[in-house]
Amino acid sequence: MNEKVLHTLEYNKILDQLTEYAFSADAKSRCQKLRPITDRAQIEQLQQQTSDALSRLFKYGSLSFSGVTDIRDSLKRLEIGGALSAIELLRVCSLLESAKRAKAFARSQDDNDQPDDSLTSLFAGIEPLTPLCDEIRRCILSEDEIADDASSTLHSIRRSMRGMNDKIRAQMNSMINNTTTRSYLQDTVITMRDGRYCLPVKAEAKSLVPGMIHDQSSTGSTLFIEPMAVVNLNNEYKELQLREQEEIEVILAGLSNLTASYATQLLADYELLTELDFIFARAAFAQTYNGVAPLFNDDGRIHIRKGRHPLLDPKKVVPIDVRLGEDFRLLIVTGPNTGGKTVSLKTVGLLTLMGQSGLHIPASERSELGIFDEVFADIGDEQSIEQSLSTFSSHMVNIIRILEQVNDRSLVLFDELCAGTDPTEGAALAISILSKLHLYGARIMATTHYSELKVYALSTPGVENACCEFDVATLSPTYRLLIGIPGKSNAFAISEKLGLPSDLITDAKGRISKSEGDFEDLIADLEKSRSTIEREQLEINQYKAEIESLKEKLEQKQERLDSSRNKILREANEQAYNILKEAKDVADETIRNFNKYGKAGAPVSEMEKERTKLRGKMDKAAQKMSEQKKASVPNHNVPKKLRIGDSVKVISMNLKGTVHSLPNARGDLYVQMGILRSLVNINDLILLEEDAAPGTKKFQKTSAGKIKMSKSASVSTEINLIGKTTDEAIPLLDKYLDDAYLAHLPSVRIVHGKGTGALRNAVQAHLKRLKYVKSFHLGEFGEGDAGVTIAEFKD
Numbered sequence: 001m002n003e004k005v006l007h008t009l010e011y012n013k014i015l016d017q018l019t020e021y022a023f024s025a026d027a028k029s030r031c032q033k034l035r036p037i038t039d040r041a042q043i044e045q046l047q048q049q050t051s052d053a054l055s056r057l058f059k060y061g062s063l064s065f066s067g068v069t070d071i072r073d074s075l076k077r078l079e080i081g082g083a084l085s086a087i088e089l090l091r092v093c094s095l096l097e098s099a100k101r102a103k104a105f106a107r108s109q110d111d112n113d114q115p116d117d118s119l120t121s122l123f124a125g126i127e128p129l130t131p132l133c134d135e136i137r138r139c140i141l142s143e144d145e146i147a148d149d150a151s152s153t154l155h156s157i158r159r160s161m162r163g164m165n166d167k168i169r170a171q172m173n174s175m176i177n178n179t180t181t182r183s184y185l186q187d188t189v190i191t192m193r194d195g196r197y198c199l200p201v202k203a204e205a206k207s208l209v210p211g212m213i214h215d216q217s218s219t220g221s222t223l224f225i226e227p228m229a230v231v232n233l234n235n236e237y238k239e240l241q242l243r244e245q246e247e248i249e250v251i252l253a254g255l256s257n258l259t260a261s262y263a264t265q266l267l268a269d270y271e272l273l274t275e276l277d278f279i280f281a282r283a284a285f286a287q288t289y290n291g292v293a294p295l296f297n298d299d300g301r302i303h304i305r306k307g308r309h310p311l312l313d314p315k316k317v318v319p320i321d322v323r324l325g326e327d328f329r330l331l332i333v334t335g336p337n338t339g340g341k342t343v344s345l346k347t348v349g350l351l352t353l354m355g356q357s358g359l360h361i362p363a364s365e366r367s368e369l370g371i372f373d374e375v376f377a378d379i380g381d382e383q384s385i386e387q388s389l390s391t392f393s394s395h396m397v398n399i400i401r402i403l404e405q406v407n408d409r410s411l412v413l414f415d416e417l418c419a420g421t422d423p424t425e426g427a428a429l430a431i432s433i434l435s436k437l438h439l440y441g442a443r444i445m446a447t448t449h450y451s452e453l454k455v456y457a458l459s460t461p462g463v464e465n466a467c468c469e470f471d472v473a474t475l476s477p478t479y480r481l482l483i484g485i486p487g488k489s490n491a492f493a494i495s496e497k498l499g500l501p502s503d504l505i506t507d508a509k510g511r512i513s514k515s516e517g518d519f520e521d522l523i524a525d526l527e528k529s530r531s532t533i534e535r536e537q538l539e540i541n542q543y544k545a546e547i548e549s550l551k552e553k554l555e556q557k558q559e560r561l562d563s564s565r566n567k568i569l570r571e572a573n574e575q576a577y578n579i580l581k582e583a584k585d586v587a588d589e590t591i592r593n594f595n596k597y598g599k600a601g602a603p604v605s606e607m608e609k610e611r612t613k614l615r616g617k618m619d620k621a622a623q624k625m626s627e628q629k630k631a632s633v634p635n636h637n638v639p640k641k642l643r644i645g646d647s648v649k650v651i652s653m654n655l656k657g658t659v660h661s662l663p664n665a666r667g668d669l670y671v672q673m674g675i676l677r678s679l680v681n682i683n684d685l686i687l688l689e690e691d692a693a694p695g696t697k698k699f700q701k702t703s704a705g706k707i708k709m710s711k712s713a714s715v716s717t718e719i720n721l722i723g724k725t726t727d728e729a730i731p732l733l734d735k736y737l738d739d740a741y742l743a744h745l746p747s748v749r750i751v752h753g754k755g756t757g758a759l760r761n762a763v764q765a766h767l768k769r770l771k772y773v774k775s776f777h778l779g780e781f782g783e784g785d786a787g788v789t790i791a792e793f794k795d
Contacts, residue, residue: 001036001353001375010378013311018359021284023065027277036356040296045118046282046358047293052117053276053283054291054360056109062284063105065277067094068270075267078260083253087143089136092259092266092609096133099126099269102276110563119279127265129135132258139251146248154247160239164334165792168197168233175199175227184185184208186222195241196225196234214423240407282359289314291360294351295368296764300409300443301325302348306364309347310354318479319363320344322445325370328464330434330444331483332457333470340479341447342379342415344468348445349413371444372411376402379415399433402414408441417446417453428453430698438462490764545780553746561673642669647688650680656688715743726762733766740793754787767791 006012019031037043057063074088084092085747106123139150148155169190176199184205191198193214198654201209201223203216210519211232215224226234259266285291289310303326306319322344324331333341351361355369378398393420402412418430427450434456437444446453457465469480639648646659648670657673667682719736721729733750740748767776772794779788 001356005349005377006035006353006376008379008558009346009353009375010311011350011353014350014354014359018281018285020177022277022281024068024070024274024277026070027065027068027281029608030274030278031267031281034357034359036353036375037358038356040298040371040476043296043356043358043371047296047355047360048118049279050282050286050358050360051293052119053279054286054695055117056105056119057280057283057287059114059484060105060108060406063102063276063280064272065098065102065280067098068273068277069094071095071266071270075263076300078256079708083249083256084259086140086146086252089140089252089259090257093136093140094274095132095266095270096129096275098131099180100128102126102273103128116154119276122272122276122279126269129262129269132262135258139199139255146251150246150251154244154251156366157240157244157247161237161244164233164240168230168237171201171230171233172197172227175229181209191224193224193226195238196226197230198226201225247348286360289362291362292367294355294361295354296371298371299325299369300329300370300372300411301368301756302352302370302411303368304348304363305353305367307347307351307367308362309343309350310362310415311350312343314362320347320479320481321483322481323483324348325443328462329441330457330460330463331446331466332434332440332453333445333447333464333468334449334454335464340468340481343479344481345377345379345413345415345445346453349375349411352411352574365438370411371409372443373409373502374405375411375413376406376415377413377415392418395420402435403433406437406440406442410440410442412437412444414444414446417448419449423450423735426450427726431456434463435460542784550746564655565673568655637685637686639685642685642687644681649688650678650687651684652680653678682723715739715745717745717747718751719748719758720751720761722751725757726759729759730766731763733763736772737773737791745793747790749784750789750791751784751787752789760786763789 015034019028019036022028022031044426058475062550069091071088071091073091074084078084103126106120106126141146141147148158157164164484169498171192174423176185176190182188183391184201186202189200191200197208198214203221203223204225206213206225209225209227209308211227211229213223213225216222228740289308302322302324304320308314308317308319318340320340322331333344335341351363352369352375354361354373356371361367361369364789399414403517406412417433418426420426421429430446430448430450430453434444434446434453438460454465457463464483465479465485466483467485469482491723639646642648642659642661642663644662647656648659648671649656650673653673655673657671660672660677663682668675668679669682671680671685717740719733721733724732729752737748754760754761764776767773767789773791773795776789776791778786780792
């Protein structure tokens, strides 16, 4: 990939941001050296590693590689038999502590029985070497301090040093406390010079304090003298210091030998941790802009969904949808200045470079990228004063270089192609260049203001128009990229809105040809049609959502009916089985008694007793059934006149149904209850006037003898409160909800608009107080968003 395009598309800024998430120097270097590659298998491997690392970050939190330092030079010195310093050994220890953290991080996944991923083998190869790490930490306390118990010899030497130190200080303190000697001293303190204990003696009294002079003050008034009384003690102390240093070197040599035995694994740990640091840096970077792994193809096909430029403010950037390389290989983007054309161009190029580098892209799932051998871009001001090149000449030099290198596996990006020269010649030249590149099979995206290129796109197969949407009413771009519609410059509309006199605008319109004017009008009509279609599509999606909701509720209701029917049939079968069983038991007992009394010649009185006993059981059962029937049938008004289609409730079954036939002479009629059709008596029914279906007209006599129509025939599924104050809206809403609930509407839409949010808060506070409101929520995409509240009623 050529370095020029990396600079043009600001790829280096992406690498600078990526580098901030790496810990080790080697990983930071790899971030800076990261370049797009063209091998699809390798690209997909890098993307998979980034995805797996990102998944682990979301599940288990961050992983620090702060202790990973380059120990390869130290390991090379160990190979040739050298010894390591305390600093180098502590770096080895820090590396092993990072390995220990990484191993623990990997075990958290194993504990949760998560499946293996592309990073499992990397984590598995890490060895914390805990014995080596613990031994180094035990012996070396810091870069300048070795522990006393690093060895028994060192412990003994330091104990002797402490004893000798106490002797020297005791001797010198006795001299300081001597009145005569104290008068010779510049200050009553004990100092160190060249590792030996000295006293600060006045220069004129040097002959009165016998000893060795080690130093003097800058003024020469003070001499630092080692008294003869402690020279031998200082010599012994110096010998102990030398023995201490020798023992420290022995300890470091022993630790170095121990480290050398693990050299191979230490090198592997360093390489694995550096690799993981690089991978997790890519994942942490992707986490900041909510990146996703794109799909790749070898056909040069690009389909970016909701793509966002990663260097723009994520709170302000407008996502774009871009297609290229499937139905068309050349996309010409038009529209007014500052409308987002260049940003769209750079977004496509930069996301392509990021994807081929193994970085996630800021877009929606299922975004697709082609793999290109080269990406070329001619964007920005290429003017060069040193080379005496104008803007047009500089761009042309760049375009010539592109034409020499381009092929069918290239992505070419042009910003304002052939601008900066005569418009007629520039447009003709631009069409020729694009036609040549199109012939080569390259994928091209170009921005322009030339109307000729819009016509070229409309009349050439494999070439498509696109535009960056512009709201003329507000004189502001929406930054949405619309494919399939050429853009309009809107120069006249913008000028008029800004206050340019109308006579100048009329004169300007008269100076363009009729064909050009008709073409611009055609573009305007297309834009108006597109807006209408989008608005209608939004309404259609809203209706679809409502239909799906109603369908789901009907299915749930049908399931409840089926469940009730099955329960009733099961209970009826159980009762019938018990009745038949009891009847069989009675019959068997009767037959046995008859045979017994018949054979034994028993008197008639005994048989009569048995018959009386059996009749008592039957009367008792009949009485129980009568009591159950009375308990189950409350006092109610028996319907006088029934019509087919009336809603009724079957008391004995506790089910609602619809009259399917008129009563016969005995009062029996068929009632349809869901899929169950049963013959019941009119005395077992209650007429349900309030269950009339919405949209049907029910009439009832009022006290005045007049006919009154049910409100269910006219209740809407939506109420619009926009423009109302809170005091005006709440009474209207309360009455509307009562009517809607009585009309058995499953849910309603309350349109209150966005505004300051006061009306929305008042509406939702009122809904919370209503017992018959099951739930409510703000509208989703396609339902009106935050300007609408959807309320659902209880069944």
